Amino acid sequence: MSHLDALPPWAAIIVAVLMLLGALFAFVGSLGLLRLKNFYQRVHAPTLGTTLGTFFMLAASITCFSVLHGRPIFNEVLIGVFLTLTTPITLMLLVRAALYRDREEGSLDVPQPTRED
């Protein structure tokens, strides 16, 4: 762990806290995936990992590498931008597919289509 010793103590503490927070949110999100009762409830849980979980971990990574290299490094921002743009699309498509399948089976727990299409 030689390169991490080059971090000044304040940066080490910031990186440690940010990392733990990020991992914690991702963990709770996946726990929700396991614990919640039905599909429409479960689909909410992974959003924790894609929003704050990823955000804290990217912040930790940016802090760590910027301090180590002595100049601002923003490569990680692209992951964040990309994930915020794509998560809504995947979840929306998935929920629509699930709704469609439930309607096909004649489930009464889901709202019926407002018109025939």
Place this chain on the structure above:
Amino acid sequence: MSHELLDVSIRAAQILLLLAMAFSLIRMVRGPRAQDRVVALDALYVNAMILLLTIGIRSGSMLYVEAGLIIALLGFASTVALSKFLMRGQVIE
């Protein structure tokens, strides 16, 4: 002192993320329906990407960030394809 803290928290974060991946994997195996498995796969790759970032911090290599970006890209494409399949597969039947 602060570096021991960093060392411990990197390990703790990695254990938490491995547990998160295990939970997603359990949900993927248990189902019960195809859409549950796809949501679980989606969560699995996001967790894997976050885990890769922690490995990157631990090893001090920027290359892991690029790998994370590629995982995010491919995961997005695969989830979209699977969701499309869930709709189309039913139409064809």
Place this chain on the structure above:
Amino acid sequence: MIRRWLPHPLLSALLALIWLIFNQSVSPGTVLLGIVLGIVLGRMLDLLDPPKARLRNYPLLLRLFVRVVLDIVRSNLAVARIVLFNKRPLHSGFVAIPLELTDHYGLAVLSCIITSTPGTIWVSYDSDANILLIHVLDLVDEAGWIDSIKQRYERPLLEVFQ
């Protein structure tokens, strides 16, 4: 002339910037390649003929962004509390919201906001009746949700995009 070469100046600038971030350098070669990429990809997008977006009131857009970030943090904590400590049976369900917003870009931004906030997910949008269907994880009062989405997000988006 500028219209021909740069039909979407903002997008071209953004693409060039992303290229520079990727390469982590501002050497002349990288900058040149970034500019070429911005111009070429901007013109390619123009071939697809996207509908024109008209943005107004940038300060309001910024305020909306800050509000959305704070809401994301707050609902992250709310969903985490539900996952970790919830004992009572969870009442979740679908909510239909009649919208006034019809602009495509405004709707796209609204969908990003609603889905990025844990606890709510955009399900479908009926463009004929202009009714939006969302799913809410912790649905205590339905009218409150409709009201808060219309007030907090739709009102500013209407001012910015329409």
